[in-house]
Amino acid sequence: MQPLCHDDESYALLQLKESLVINESASSDPSAYPKVASWKVHGESGDCCSWEGVECDGDSGHVIGLDLSSSCLYGSIDSNSSLFHLVQLRRLNLADNDFNNSEIPSEIRNLSRLFDLNLSMSGFTGQIPAEILELSDLVSLALGDCGLQGEFPMGIFQLPNLRIFSIRYNPYLTGYLPEFQSGSKLETLMLTGTKFSGHLPESLGNLKSLKEFHVAKCYFSGVVPSSLGNLTQLFGLFLSDNKLHGAIPESIYRLQNLEILDLSNNFFSGSLELNRFRNLASLLLSYNNLSLLTSHNATFPLPKLQLLSLEGCNLGELPSFLRDQNQLEILEIGDNKLEGHIPKWFMNMRSLPIPPPAIYEFKVSNNKFNGEIPEVICNLTSLSVLDLSNNNLSGKLPPCLGNKSNTASGKIPKSLANCTKLEILNLEQTNINDVFPSWLGVLPDLKVLILRSNGLHGVIGKPETNVEFPRLQIVDLSNNSFKGKLPLEYFRNWTAMKNVHNEPLIYMQADTSIDISRASVTNPYPYSMTMTNKGVMILYEKIQDSLTAIDLSSNGFEGGIPEVLGDLKALHLLNLSNNFLSGRIPLSLSNLKELEALDLSQNKLSGEIPVQLAQLTFLEIFNVSHNFLSGSIPRGNQFGAFDNTSFDANSGLCGEPLSKKCRNGEDPLPAPKEDEGSGYPLEFGWKVVVIGYATGLLIGVILGCVMNTRKYEWVVKNYFARWEK
Known part of the structure; x- marks a missing residue:
């Protein structure tokens, strides 16, 4: 019989439970649940060896394993935690919880028998304590995605039994690779997304057991x-996004077990002989200067290839070997110099008369393709991501795309309402002649709606329910023919614009996941858009997840600006210019503490500029020109930086920066004192490129109908491409 749990260990576990709280948002795995909920002290379930997540030794009854991964645990773990009383522990897994920026306590040394420690995605932060070096039995150590920082203790590499080591996605953790000794047992080494630097040492060849190098x-x-x-056991080699240069060494062809090779975003030159890689399932060479060679007698190189990424490789023509890739699932050849018609064989991806391929992701954006989209694209029944944007395509869309994608003219297809996972819809400048698609409000995950520069018309009216567009945070309806009053009922519904979230820099993206060889690859697809920001049309190659914006400019809206706009406190950009709006500027706009650009120009607004707007200390652009405003211009804070063009053509305005002086009694008032607790400015940490409107057809991103998108927060945790056994 299984011996009963020891009382002191049972008590320690219960203390640990009491020191933490259950919070669903503490775990991002969609299948997370609170394992500790089953821990009870009385009755048949009082034996801790029967508690979920607890493993006991069959002979002694000591607790030797604790798996609380994805258990929705929130709270702090410090040096006094009862966790460190479980001195018999051999396995400890606390991954995917939130321990509230706790530092890993030095008392970790008490768990000297540990051979498996997993703290990934658990909210630990600070420096890695040197006391971990005392855990000499460690075989597997995972401290990934934890906010760790400072200098990495190099002695960890010398732990004698270490086989699996992952500290990836800790961007403030610095370090370098040591001189590796022969006899190392390391099989998996994951440093991706850290601040490790220096050279790859020649002694890397001593890791004869290494299978994955990230x-x-x-x-x-x-x-x-x-x-x-020398690393002949290697099946995954990930060197992307570094500053490596020069030729790929000839010795790489000795790696006959290599299945995944990622060299993208470096400065490599020279060539690769593809036919010498017989087992490659995934090849990523984007943004290098590598040429691809195939022997004349090798008509079918890379017979197992499932993922190929050749973006930004200066390709002037399609590689001929693509005709024979009958296993390909992801193809990325955007940002090249490819031109002409898209060949039909290119869509079929095979020349043999057998069923069409299971293409999952197809990206050929930023090339010079012209003509129509071949109808054979309709054979790609497994397609989840299609990006043909920024080409010179013309003509009609294949009929099958009516249910999968945007439309080139006419009305917005109502079949899009079936795409329940849709997160971004961009139909800018596509000759749409329709009324406002209120039926899109049923989409629970829609975050970005861009319908700019079309023939949309009529009154927007009222939503049918008070839960429409629940996650919408970017809406651009500019340059259409809408009329009537501003849609204040919709403003009330847009709850995602009401709460300010000061989160780390993350971007909106989709997450496509497929099994490749012995690994599962999560391939992030960052969303992009163009939008007017601070008076300039800007390309957002990535969209910051906290960006919130409304652009209703260049329409026929009339009436007043609703006070309810002041409830959208997360707004960064608000553009209502070039309409027929009248009445006063509502005082409630002073509640928009995150606002960076406010454009109310070219309207019929009257009255004074509320002095409280000077409290908007992040405001960089303010334009109320060409209205009927009067009185003195507020002064102080950001208002001192606005030039006279912000206030032009308002005959009743006076005071700096205008040349018209105010009369006695009209002196401009200083900004009132701002209440405490204002937020932090949005940092535009992504690359922006000023562009004009593009000609030709923008298909954009087709997502939602066939994609099994995971819970968005889980996607965020998995921002970089992830490969797991």
Whole structure:
């Protein structure tokens, strides 16, 4: 019989439970649930060896394993935690919880028998304590995605039994690779997304047991050492997004077990002989200067290839070997110099008369393709992501895309309401002649709606329910023919614009996940858009997740600006210019503490500029020109930085920066004192490029109908491409 749990260990577990709270938002895995809910002290379930997540030794009854991963736990773990009383522990998994920026206590040394420690995505932060070096039995150590920082203790690499080591996605953790000794047992080394730097040492070749080497998105430089060829067990090599240069060493062809090779976003030159990689399932070479070679007698290179990324490789023509890739699921060849018609064989992806391929993601954006989209694209029944944007395509869309994509003219297809996972819909400048698509409000995950520069018309009216567009945070209806009053009932519904979230810099993206070889690849697809920001049309190659914006400019809206707009406190951009709005500027706009651009120009607004608007200390652009405003211009804070063009053509306005002086009694008032608790400014940490309107057809992103998108917060945690056994 299984011996009963020891009383002191049962008590320690209950203390641990009491020190934490259950909070669903503390775990991001959609299948997370509170395992500790089953822990009870009395009755048949009083034996801790029967509690969920607890493992006991069959002979002694000691607690030797604790798996509380994805258990919705929130709270702090400090040096006094009863966790460190469980000195018999051999396995400890606290991954995917939120321990509230706790530092890993030095008391971790008490768990000296640990051979498996997993703290990934658990809210720990600070420096890695040197006391971890005392855990000499460690075989597997995972501290990934924790907010760790400071200098990495290099002695961890020398732990004698370490086989699996992952500290990836800790962007403030610095370090370098040591001189590896022969006899190392390391099989998996994951440093992706850290601040590790320096050169890849020649001694890397001593890791004869290494199967996965992840150093993507780091700061490594120099050349790849020829000793890489000694790693004959390697099946996954990830070197992307570093500053590596030079030729790929000839020794790489000795890696006959290699199935995943990611060299993208470096400065590599020279060539790769594709036919010498017989087992590659995934090849990513984007944004390098590598040429691809195939032997004349090798008509079918890369027979197992499932993922190919050749974006930004200066390709002038399609590689001929693509005709024979009958396993391909993801193809990315955007940002090249490809031109002419899209060949039909290119869509079929095989020349043999067998069923069409299971293409999952197809990206050929930013090329020079012209003509129509071949109707054979309708054969790609597994398609989840299609990006043909920024080409010179013309003509009608294939009929099958009526249920999968945007439309080139006419009305917005109501079949889009079936795309319940849709997060971004961009139909800008596509000759749509329709009324406002209120039926899109049923989409529970729609965040971005861009219908700019079309023939949309009529009154927007009232929503049918008070839950329409629940997650909408960016809406651009500019340059259409809407009329009537501003849709204040919709403003009340847009709850995602009401709450300010000061979160780390993350971007909106979709997450496509497929199984490739022995790994599952999560391939992020960042959303992009163009939008007027502070008077300039800007391309957002990535959209910051906290960006909130409304652009209703250049329409025929009339009547007053509703006070309810002041409830949208997360707004960063508000553009109501070039309409027929009248009445006063509502005082409630002073509640928009995050606002960076406010454009009310070219309307019929009257009255004074509320002095409280000077409290908007993040405001960079303010334009009320060409109205009927009067009185003195507020002064103080940001208002001191606005020039006279912000106030032009308002005959009743006076005071700086205008040349018209105010009369006695009209002196401009200083900004009132701002209440405490204002937020922080949005930092535009992404690359922006000023562009004009593009000609040709923008298909954009087609997502939702066939994609099984995971819970968005889980996607955020998995921002970078992830490969797991």
